[in-house]
Structures are given as structure tokens and as C-alpha cells.
Amino acid sequence: MTTGSGLPEHVARNRAVWDRWAPEWAEAGERNWRASEPSWGVWGIPESELHLIDDVAGLDVVELGCGTGYVSAWLAGRGARPVGIDNSAAQLETARRLQREHGLDFPLIHGNAECVPYPDGSFDMAISEYGAAIWCDPYVWIPEAARLLRPGGRLAFLVNSYLDILCAPDSEDPSGDRLLRPQFRSHRYEWSTDESVEFHLAHGKMIDLLHDSGFEVEALIEIQAPEDGATRHTYVTKEWARQWPSEEAWKARKR
Numbered sequence: 001m002t003t004g005s006g007l008p009e010h011v012a013r014n015r016a017v018w019d020r021w022a023p024e025w026a027e028a029g030e031r032n033w034r035a036s037e038p039s040w041g042v043w044g045i046p047e048s049e050l051h052l053i054d055d056v057a058g059l060d061v062v063e064l065g066c067g068t069g070y071v072s073a074w075l076a077g078r079g080a081r082p083v084g085i086d087n088s089a090a091q092l093e094t095a096r097r098l099q100r101e102h103g104l105d106f107p108l109i110h111g112n113a114e115c116v117p118y119p120d121g122s123f124d125m126a127i128s129e130y131g132a133a134i135w136c137d138p139y140v141w142i143p144e145a146a147r148l149l150r151p152g153g154r155l156a157f158l159v160n161s162y163l164d165i166l167c168a169p170d171s172e173d174p175s176g177d178r179l180l181r182p183q184f185r186s187h188r189y190e191w192s193t194d195e196s197v198e199f200h201l202a203h204g205k206m207i208d209l210l211h212d213s214g215f216e217v218e219a220l221i222e223i224q225a226p227e228d229g230a231t232r233h234t235y236v237t238k239e240w241a242r243q244w245p246s247e248e249a250w251k252a253r254k255r
Contacts, residue, residue, distance in 0.1 A: 010188070010197035011112050014135045015087045017196045022090035028232075029068025033098045038074040040129060041158055041247045042231040045223060050249055052127070052156045056080040059124040062148055064113040064141060064157075065131020069095030075127075076104050083123075085109040085116055087135070114140040120147050125154045133157040134198050138187065138209060146213040146254055155215060155252045161222060161245040164236060165189065165200045174237050175246070206250070215252035223247040 007015070038047040047053060057079030063072045066084030068091055075082040086092050089110050099105060111117060113132035126145040133141075145155050166183060167175040170192050187205070189198045201209065203220065210217055225231075225241035236246040 007112060008114070008137075010135075010137065011087060011114065013195055013197055017194060018088035018135075019090040022088055022094065025068060025091065026094045029070055029094050029098060032068070032070035033073050033102055035070075035074075038071070040249070041223060042233050042236070043223065043225045043229045043241065043247070045226070050221060050223075052129075052158065052249060052251070053078070053125075056125060060122065061125040061127060062116065062118070062123045062145075063131070064116070064126055064128040064145065065133065065135060066095065066108065067091045067131060069098060069108060071127060071129055072106055072108075073098070073102065073104055076106055080125075081106070083107045083109065083118070085111050085113050086131070087112060112136075114144055116144060116148055118148060121150045123148050123153060124150055125156070127155075128157040130159065133159045134200065135196070137199055138201055138206070142209055142215075143213045146215060149254045151254060153254045155210075155254070156249065158247060158249045160200065161248045162200060162202055163244055164246045167244075168235060172234060174235055175240055177240075210250075210252050214255050216255055217250070217252050219249075219251040221249040221251075223249065 039045060040050050040052060053075065056075055059080045061075050061080045061082045063082060063084045066072050066086045069084050072082035072084040083106065092108050092110055095108055114136050126149055164175050166179050166181055169180055172193060183202050187199050187201050189200055207217055222245035224245060225238050229238050
């Protein structure tokens with residue numbers, strides 16, 4: 001279903017939500033732009049442990065759902081040629097401000113990561129830390145990522161773990177030790193606490209989708225919170241995330 005703007009309904013809803021949320025993420029964006037080393041997800045797992053980007057020097061990389069642009073900034077700092085696309089104009093305002101402050105310049109596009117305005121085979125790598133990976137329909141954005149990549153191109157994305165989603169209450173409370181929703185259900189998730197739309201796939205369906213889209217899965221990394229970990233987020237506690245993965249990272253390569 002599309003809206004009067006021509007956007008898919010979930011894209012229009014998430015655009016409105018993220019334009020409203022954008023000021024809350026400016027400080028985190030500033031901090032991440034200043035960081036000398038990439039770190040990932042709500043627990044700040046260092047790149048030296050997760051290896052989401054590895055050697056990107058000389059590569060054309062598209063960040064799908066770039067937000068304040070810090071992942072693209074990290075990529076540029078490592079010699080890549082990044083392009084960021086995001087659904088929120090307000091988030092991109094922060095990203096452009098930070099580009100000016102740090103003296104970095106790379107393309108930032110206001111648009112929908114389910115339909116990226118670049119030709120087939122434009123990139124060597126596609127990456128999403130949350131971003132498109134949870135706010136776009138995987139049955140659309142993953143084939144779109146495959147279209148954008150050259151043969152042998154890499155896809156990396158980090159999302160909430162599927163187990164965390166199954167245990168998450170429809171409230172502000174953190175995940176507990178019980179399954180609260182069925183696995184065999186729609187991949188679309190809506191919460192009573194806000195107006196956003198998220199998408200989450202069980203592992204088997206994700207593997208099938210990646211394979212059908214032309215990818216070979218190279219790794220599924222189930223992330224454990226560090227012993228001294230801390231997060232600003234309230235939907236999961238460190239105690240929970242020390243026992244079960246609250247996040248997972250996927251790495252795949254286009255055939």
C-alpha cells in the first residue's frame with residue numbers, strides 16, 4: 001500500500017517518526033563521528049571483534065539507512081568511497097553538519113533504501129547498522145542491495161536478535177525470559193509505544209531470502225553484551241544480553 005506521497009505506507013510512517021526522533025540521536029552521532037575506531041550496536045562492540053567492514057580501502061560502499069552518517073564517516077576514514085541514503089531529512093541535516101565540522105564530503109541522499117537511485121552493480125559493499133535492516137521490508141531492501149552490488153560484493157548488517165524480538169513486550173519494559181509472540185507470524189512488527197513499523201525475520205527465512213536474492217551467507221554473529229557493557233537503551237538489560245544475544249550481525253557475499 002502506498003500513500004499520497006507515493007511512498008510505501010511503512011516508509012512514510014517511519015519517515016515521520018524519524019524526523020521527530022532525530023534530535024534525540026544528534027549527540028550519539030557526534031560522539032561516533034569523533035570515535036577513532038568503529039564500534040557497533042547498542043553495546044559498542046569494537047570492529048576488531050566483529051569485523052563487519054574489515055578492509056574497505058578503495059571500495060564503493062552504500063550505507064542503507066545512514067542516519068547521522070557516522071558509519072559512512074568511518075568507511076571514508078578507512079579509504080572507502082561511501083554513499084549514504086536515509087529516509088529522514090532531519091537525520092541528514094545532522095549528518096551534513098557533521099561532514100562540515102569534520103571536513104569530510106561524501107554523497108548523502110534523502111530517499112528510501114528500498115529503491116536507491118543508482119544503477120545496477122554500482123557498489124562493492126552494502127552495509128546497514130539497524131537502518132534499512134529493520135526499518136525496511138527485507139523482501140524489498142535485500143534484493144535491492146543485491147541489485148546495487150557487483151559480483152562478489154559484500155553485504156553486512158546488524159539488527160536486533162530474533163530471540164530478543166520474540167521476548168520483547170509491547171511496552172517500555174525490557175525483554176524477559178519468556179517467549180511472548182509466535183515465531184510463525186508476519187515479519188512486520190508494530191508497537192503500541194510509537195508509530196513506527198519494523199521488520200524482523202527468523203533465521204531460516206533470512207537465510208532463504210539471502211540465498212534467493214543471490215547471496216551466500218558467510219557469517220551469523222550472535223552478539224553477547226560485554227561484561228562491563230552499558231547502553232542508553234531500556235528495551236534490554238545487560239543481564240539479559242549476557243545470557244542471550246540481543247543483537248546479531250549478518251555477513252553475506254553476492255554470487
